[in-house]
Amino acid sequence: xxxxxxxxxxxxxxxxxxxxxxxxxxxxxxxxxxxxxxxxxxxxxxxxxxxxxxxxxxxxxxxxxxxxxxxxxxxxxxxxxxxxxxxxxxxxxxxxxxxxxxxxxxxxxxxxxxxxxxxxxxxxxxxxxxxxxxxxxxxxxxxxxxxxxxxxxxxxxxxxxxxxxxxxxxxxxxxxxxxxxxxxxxxxxxxxxxxxxxxxxxxxxxxxxxxxxxxxxxxxxxxxxxxxxxxxxxxxxxxxxxxxxxxxxxxxxxxxxxxxxxxxxxxxxxxxxxxxxxxxxxxxxxxxxxxxxxxxxxxxxxxxxxxxxxxxxxxxxxxxxxxxxxxxxxxxxxxxxxxxxxxxxxxxxxxxxxxxxxxxxxxxxxxxxxxxxxxxxxxxxxxxxxxxxxxxxxxxxxxxxxxxxxxxxxxxxxxxxxxxxxxxxxxxxxxxxxxxxxxxxxxx
Amino acid sequence: xxxxxxxxxxxxxxxxxxxxxxxxxxxxxxxxxxxxxxxxxxxxxxxxxxxxxxxxxxxxxxxxxxxxxxxxxxxxxxxxxxxxxxxxxxxxxxxxxxxxxxxxxxxxxxxxxxxxxxxxxxxxxxxxxxxxxxxxxxxxxxxxxxxxxxxxxxxxxxxxxxxxxxxxxxxxxxxxxxxxxxxxxxxxxxxxxxxxxxxxxxxxxxxxxxxxxxxxxxxxxxxxxxxxxxxxxxxxxxxxxxxxxxxxxxxxxxxxxxxxxxxxxxxxxxxxxxxxxxxxxxxxxxxxxxxxxxxxxxxxxxxxxxxxxxxxxxxxxxxxxxxxxxxxxxxxxxxxxxxxxxxxxxxxxxxxxxxxxxxxxxxxxxxxxxxxxxxxxxxxxxxxxxxxxxxxxxxxxxxxxxxxxxxxxxxxxxxxxxxxxxxxxxxxxxxxxxxxxxxxxxxxxxxxxxxxxxxxxxxxxxxxx
Numbered sequence: 001x002x003x004x005x006x007x008x009x010x011x012x013x014x015x016x017x018x019x020x021x022x023x024x025x026x027x028x029x030x031x032x033x034x035x036x037x038x039x040x041x042x043x044x045x046x047x048x049x050x051x052x053x054x055x056x057x058x059x060x061x062x063x064x065x066x067x068x069x070x071x072x073x074x075x076x077x078x079x080x081x082x083x084x085x086x087x088x089x090x091x092x093x094x095x096x097x098x099x100x101x102x103x104x105x106x107x108x109x110x111x112x113x114x115x116x117x118x119x120x121x122x123x124x125x126x127x128x129x130x131x132x133x134x135x136x137x138x139x140x141x142x143x144x145x146x147x148x149x150x151x152x153x154x155x156x157x158x159x160x161x162x163x164x165x166x167x168x169x170x171x172x173x174x175x176x177x178x179x180x181x182x183x184x185x186x187x188x189x190x191x192x193x194x195x196x197x198x199x200x201x202x203x204x205x206x207x208x209x210x211x212x213x214x215x216x217x218x219x220x221x222x223x224x225x226x227x228x229x230x231x232x233x234x235x236x237x238x239x240x241x242x243x244x245x246x247x248x249x250x251x252x253x254x255x256x257x258x259x260x261x262x263x264x265x266x267x268x269x270x271x272x273x274x275x276x277x278x279x280x281x282x283x284x285x286x287x288x289x290x291x292x293x294x295x296x297x298x299x300x301x302x303x304x305x306x307x308x309x310x311x312x313x314x315x316x317x318x319x320x321x322x323x324x325x326x327x328x329x330x331x332x333x334x335x336x337x338x339x340x341x342x343x344x345x346x347x348x349x350x351x352x353x354x355x356x357x358x359x360x361x362x363x364x365x366x367x368x369x370x371x372x373x374x375x376x377x378x379x380x381x382x383x384x385x386x387x388x389x390x391x392x393x394x395x396x397x398x399x400x401x402x403x404x405x406x407x408x409x410x411x412x413x414x415x416x417x418x419x420x421x422x423x424x425x426x427x428x429x430x431x432x433x434x435x436x437x438x439x440x441x442x443x444x
Numbered sequence: 445x446x447x448x449x450x451x452x453x454x455x456x457x458x459x460x461x462x463x464x465x466x467x468x469x470x471x472x473x474x475x476x477x478x479x480x481x482x483x484x485x486x487x488x489x490x491x492x493x494x495x496x497x498x499x500x501x502x503x504x505x506x507x508x509x510x511x512x513x514x515x516x517x518x519x520x521x522x523x524x525x526x527x528x529x530x531x532x533x534x535x536x537x538x539x540x541x542x543x544x545x546x547x548x549x550x551x552x553x554x555x556x557x558x559x560x561x562x563x564x565x566x567x568x569x570x571x572x573x574x575x576x577x578x579x580x581x582x583x584x585x586x587x588x589x590x591x592x593x594x595x596x597x598x599x600x601x602x603x604x605x606x607x608x609x610x611x612x613x614x615x616x617x618x619x620x621x622x623x624x625x626x627x628x629x630x631x632x633x634x635x636x637x638x639x640x641x642x643x644x645x646x647x648x649x650x651x652x653x654x655x656x657x658x659x660x661x662x663x664x665x666x667x668x669x670x671x672x673x674x675x676x677x678x679x680x681x682x683x684x685x686x687x688x689x690x691x692x693x694x695x696x697x698x699x700x701x702x703x704x705x706x707x708x709x710x711x712x713x714x715x716x717x718x719x720x721x722x723x724x725x726x727x728x729x730x731x732x733x734x735x736x737x738x739x740x741x742x743x744x745x746x747x748x749x750x751x752x753x754x755x756x757x758x759x760x761x762x763x764x765x766x767x768x769x770x771x772x773x774x775x776x777x778x779x780x781x782x783x784x785x786x787x788x789x790x791x792x793x794x795x796x797x798x799x800x801x802x803x804x805x806x807x808x809x810x811x812x813x814x815x816x817x818x819x820x821x822x823x824x825x826x827x828x829x830x831x832x833x834x835x836x837x838x839x840x841x842x843x844x845x846x847x848x849x850x851x852x853x854x855x856x857x858x859x860x861x862x863x864x865x866x867x868x869x870x871x872x873x874x875x876x877x878x879x880x881x882x883x884x885x886x887x888x889x890x891x892x893x894x895x896x897x898x899x900x901x902x903x904x905x906x907x908x909x
Contacts, residue, residue: 040504040702047529048508050522052782065487071512072494085490088476091566093484147703184704184825191706193825228902231672261481262585262621262628371821372830372852378621378628383852383904385821385830402828404854404904406671442671442854442904 001031001053003171006161013057013078014163020082022059022089024100026164026299030054035124036154039131041139045150047128056338058299059085063094067338097325104168104300113289114174116202119155127153130179130209137213138183142221149182149193160294168300176291177203179212185220194219194369196241199426201289207426219368222389226399228443229390235364236405236439237357239388240422242367243431246382246412247347250281251429253377253409254308255340256323265380265409266314275312275413278350278434283308283318285333285343292344292428299335303343306332312413318342347431350419354433357418359394365441366391367405380409403443412436445470446496448543450516451600455541457523458500459602461530465501465762467601468523469739470514471781475593476558480569480586488562497781498526501763505529508784543606548743550736551727552638556612558592564641565590568616568649575650576620579657582664585621588653590614592641599741609736612638613888616649617877618656622664629666629849631659632818632834634877637890639730647875659816659835662847669836669851669905675811676853676901677804677839681874682816684891687722688792688880689820690829690857691715695749695757696787696882697764697775699824706827706858710755716861718753719797726774726790732876733790733890740776740785747773749792753861761787779885786882791890797867801895804866806842812851812903813837813844816874827857852904860898868895 001009010027017025031053038046055078056069066089068081135151155177163169180197196216198207238246253264266274285303287293296302299321307315317327320335334340358366370384383406389396407415420433446454451468458466473493479486496519497510507529509522559565569588576586593613600606617634633656635647678686699705707715716722726735726744735744740762748756760768761776764787777788805813813836820831833851837844873892880889 043503043505044529045504046506046508046784048784049525050508050510050782052510053512067487067489068491069489070492070494072492073512077492081490081492085488088478088488088490088562091478091485091562092488093486095486149702149704191704191825193704193823261587371823371828372832373819373821374832376630378630379850381850383832383850385828385852385854385904387828401826402854402856402902404671404830404852404902406850406852406904440671440905442902444673 010163024060031159037131038150039135064092065098101321105302106170106295109295119175141217144185147184151181183220223399226401229400237435256317256319280348281309290344297333297335303333349423364391407439463500463502463530470496470598473595477591480588495781543600551734554610572649572653576653576657582622584623587619607741620656620660622660629664631656635875637730637876666847666849669848671905676898677813678896679815684893685817689822697758697760701764715755716753717864719867722750731890732888738774739778742774793892796871799866808839811839863899866897
């Protein structure tokens with residue numbers, strides 16, 4: 001299904017919604033051509049290839065909101081479903097803030113470089129060769145890599161067409177490719193896994209196979225002999241991938257839906273200094289080639305660059321139209337899949353290398369990986385299982401695991417006293433490595 | 445959805461280049477949801493998913509393609525794409541295929557229908573809202589959801605079986621926030637299963653809402669969790685999340701056939717204290733994780749994973765079972781037709797032991813009593829896990845003292861299982877609201893266990909130890 005056809009289906013769905021009794025309607029048609037390949041040892045263990053088409057519709061009847069999603073694009077299915085959704089919507093409370101955006105629009109798609117022709121031209125053999133090559137590279141890199149959870153190459157061409165009953169329609173097509181691997185290292189009875197990956201819109205922006213392999217292998221073998229650290233308060237350095245996971249939690253607290261529902265530790269703090277002067281956090285939907293870059297967001301508002309934290313001062317939350325209206329603000333172009341999501345959300349780089357940060361830490365912890373996740377964001381508490389290294393005298397002294405690191409987000413953001421220069425835009429939420437002056441380490 | 449001749453034809457096409465096995469998974473899923481916020485229905489949704497996935501297994505390799513479009517041309521294209529795997533990994537060929545229906549026992553009523561009268565769902569949510577607010581004046585927010593779903597699947601495989609399952613799934617969850625003097629507490633409770641709305645005549649919306657509200661009040665009064673090593677009591681029912689994460693994932697056959705899990709090659713060995721027995725059941729009546737057949741057409745069944753501390757077996761899907769020369773245990777599950785099945789848990793639980801809960805508490809000098817968990821995660825090769833405690837208490841000198849908040853438990857699965865020093869006589873399944881994620885696929889599961897004591901675990905809190 002090409003862009004024109006996707007737009008036609010979206011417009012027809014809006015018409016069907018109106019015909020069923022909806023005052024306003026918005027339809028998004030997504031067409032995704034996906035390829036993925038997994039290699040284990042010398043064989044292709046998985047090969048998947050499909051084109052998926054899906055439709056999602058939001059309808060509004062006098063401030064009553066309902067939504068519908070389907071993979072069945074048959075007009076009679078859509079017509080029947082619309083009648084059902086309209087009937088369901090009658091039970092919804094009127095909400096004066098619900099409705100389509102007042103202003104829709106799109107920024108210039110061409111400047112965003114969403115599409116890589118080289119990817120479309122790729123043969124299946126070349127894609128499979130990447131997965132096999134990555135798998136070979138991790139096994140050749142270290143004799144202790146005796147197994148793997150698979151080496152993957154995947155790519156996708158995704159078209160999204162959005163139409164609404166106020167006359168907006170827009171469409172964009174973007175590409176995405178990724179390489180990832182999970183080596184398994186075995187040393188006697190000790191078995192370790194880790195993983196590393198790279199992703200980009202253009203094939204040429206992916207880190208090379210050899211780089212992905214060597215980082216993944218180092219992460220796997222580095223932790224042999226890991227033990228519990230002592231329980232005490234120490235500086236903690238977050239390496240960039242795990243730093244990005246901290247930023248995911250920061251995003252959740254900035255999400256206006258969480259703010260509106262009282263589920264954010266940042267409520268009532270706009271204009272205040274929350275972080276240290278090193279904390280400048282940006283959400284940018286316009287960054288050329290960014291994985292989170294789009295000409296318009298999930299409800300047809302143009303994307304933009306938003307300074308969220310400016311040298312520690314909280315400037316704004318991140319909004320879609322509905323929550324902007326509820327909280328008396330303007331959308332920041334962050335509507336995504338029926339909720340609020342990041343465009344390219346990142347902490348601005350510092351000037352030092354990660355090695356500089358380690359060297360400047362007398363005693364502390366370098367965290368390479370965390371497990372666990374937050375289920376609520378109101379209290380701003382942070383506690384995760386962690387793995388990494390104990391630092392003594394500015395050097396990595398010994399690997400650690402089976403411990404937790406804990407603090408509150410206000411303490412962590414205010415405590416960021418060094419930011420590294422290793423930011424890479426290989427996801428939609430990314431961060432350079434950074435150091436927090438003090439956290440509670442729980443081990444022995 | 446598709447006729448028998450179409451299944452036969454697609455399977456033949458899928459095996460045109462060779463291969464050991466092929467299957468066609470055809471799905472139709474309808475779900476309706478309502479959400480209540482700030483005292484009124486805030487939104488409603490309807491989802492209808494239809495599609496077919498075609499898979500070819502060839503030695504250790506698998507080829508997969510799917511189609512949302514059920515026209516024969518689209519399905520034929522998917523079958524040909526899936527068949528390409530056999531070119532990269534040639535293997536045997538199958539003869540002519542003619543599928544025939546198989547009879548199945550269903551641990552639930554397959555006739556469940558989503559209510560056409562939406563007011564039924566609305567009324568349930570309103571009752572929950574009223575009950576939660578009436579529980580305590582410090583309750584400041586109630587967020588409740590109800591979803592009702594029917595997933596219908598038809599699975600045809602090259603061994604000649606054609607099976608049909610129709611899986612109901614209702615769920616009702618209430619999230620409550622309490623607040624006093626700027627302090628906040630959160631509480632969640634949910635229940636449901638592969639059952640009908642009549643379930644809520646017994647387990648009423650009020651009962652579920654009051655439990656969520658009670659937890660929100662407990663957490664409001666909770667003190668920060670301590671940090672460091674201490675004893676742990678795992679609560680009956682919801683504590684089963686511990687089995688699911690700390691042991692269950694490590695016993696899924698893909699991680700073991702591939703040699704990634706720390707339990708690889710250890711069937712028959714001691715992997716836990718002799719007090720520990722763990723089952724996974726696919727056929728318990730109306731549980732969330734129950735299935736008439738799994739997503740490869742194999743009936744749901746009872747599996748003994750660990751018996752008195754000895755590892756007895758893994759949870760198998762078809763491909764891994766064949767490669768390991770055993771039979772499938774009916775553990776091949778998938779989120780939808782868009783993804784291949786994986787070996788997964790159904791309802792993972794532990795039977796009762798000998799100790800009373802009072803004895804277990806009385807024997808604990810200094811520890812944490814985790815009555816329920818908000819979630820957890822495990823690393824498969826070494827077994828390291830983490831859990832977030834949803835409702836936890838301090839135990840000091842044999843007595844439950846204060847509620848604690850924001851406790852995270854970290855440990856190692858095999859290590860924790862050898863440190864099980866007491867198993868309670870109060871085994872039960874948890875209320876039904878758990879969903880398990882693996883490799884980006886989410887499926888409903890059940891968990892359960894009696895009260896269990898673990899002699900030492902690391903608690904990650906912020907208060908001084």
